[in-house]
Amino acid sequence: MLPTGISRRIILLAVLALAFVSVLYLGASREPLDATHPGPLEPKRQESADSNAVLLTGHAIAPKLGNATAKAELGRAAWKVLHTTFARFPKKPTDDEKEALRSFVHLFQRLYPCGECAEHFGKVLAKYPPQVSSRSAAAGWGCFVHNVVNKRLGKPEFNCEDIGDAYDCGCGDEEPKTKG
Numbered sequence: 001m002l003p004t005g006i007s008r009r010i011i012l013l014a015v016l017a018l019a020f021v022s023v024l025y026l027g028a029s030r031e032p033l034d035a036t037h038p039g040p041l042e043p044k045r046q047e048s049a050d051s052n053a054v055l056l057t058g059h060a061i062a063p064k065l066g067n068a069t070a071k072a073e074l075g076r077a078a079w080k081v082l083h084t085t086f087a088r089f090p091k092k093p094t095d096d097e098k099e100a101l102r103s104f105v106h107l108f109q110r111l112y113p114c115g116e117c118a119e120h121f122g123k124v125l126a127k128y129p130p131q132v133s134s135r136s137a138a139a140g141w142g143c144f145v146h147n148v149v150n151k152r153l154g155k156p157e158f159n160c161e162d163i164g165d166a167y168d169c170g171c172g173d174e175e176p177k178t179k180g
């Protein structure tokens with residue numbers, strides 16, 4: 001039996017309603033094209049934050065150094081680099097500069113060429129994470145962790161009040177050139 005005019009209209013309305021619901025459903029289940037929508041990007045961001053944390057705090061990479069003379073020479077040079085880096089860090093660093101210093105300290109520890117020193121220093125960093133909010137915070141923190149190492153090695157404690165003068169290379173404070 002052929003549908004009457006009213007039945008035809010009901011069928012037509014039903015088909016339209018079904019099409020409308022399908023369009024809504026498909027639209028919701030597709031990845032949004034709008035780059036400002038954070039939805040599908042969240043898991044990736046989390047993934048990259050996790051891999052960054054592993055990169056910074058993973059195992060010490062170098063083998064055991066052993067040789068006491070080489071270890072001491074390396075140590076003096078390394079502390080000089082670290083303290084001078086802190087002494088020339090910006091007084092008011094940007095977020096990018098803070099992250100750069102934090103990553104540098106962690107990777108410095110992981111790659112430090114004396115494996116057994118790096119192993120121990122990794123534990124120091126886990127307990128006392130790098131302070132990167134300003135030059136004085138970084139320099140004070142550097143002095144403190146050097147004293148932690150000094151204490152473990154039976155060396156005298158350094159007076160951290162003198163840290164500003166001790167690593168002033170007299171090189172001035174000009175802004176770095178951005179190009180050239």
Ligand SMILES: Cc1cc2nc3c(=O)[nH]c(=O)nc-3n(C[C@H](O)[C@H](O)[C@H](O)COP(=O)(O)OP(=O)(O)OC[C@H]3O[C@@H](n4cnc5c(N)ncnc54)[C@H](O)[C@@H]3O)c2cc1C
Pocket residue numbers: 071072073074075076077078079083112116117118120121142143144145146147149150153155157158163166
């Ligand atoms: C990250 C790291 C971990 C180390 N771990 C070990 C380890 O596990 N075992 C090991 O045998 N050696 C380790 N060393 C080496 C050790 O710390 C010394 O560098 C080395 O024994 C030589 O000591 P030093 O007496 O000549 O003076 P250093 O400790 O090398 O210090 C050099 C100079 O820095 C100044 N100074 C001293 N203390 C401070 C301070 N708190 N803040 C600022 N300046 C200071 C003094 O003027 C000193 O003469 C490590 C070095 C580093 C950088």
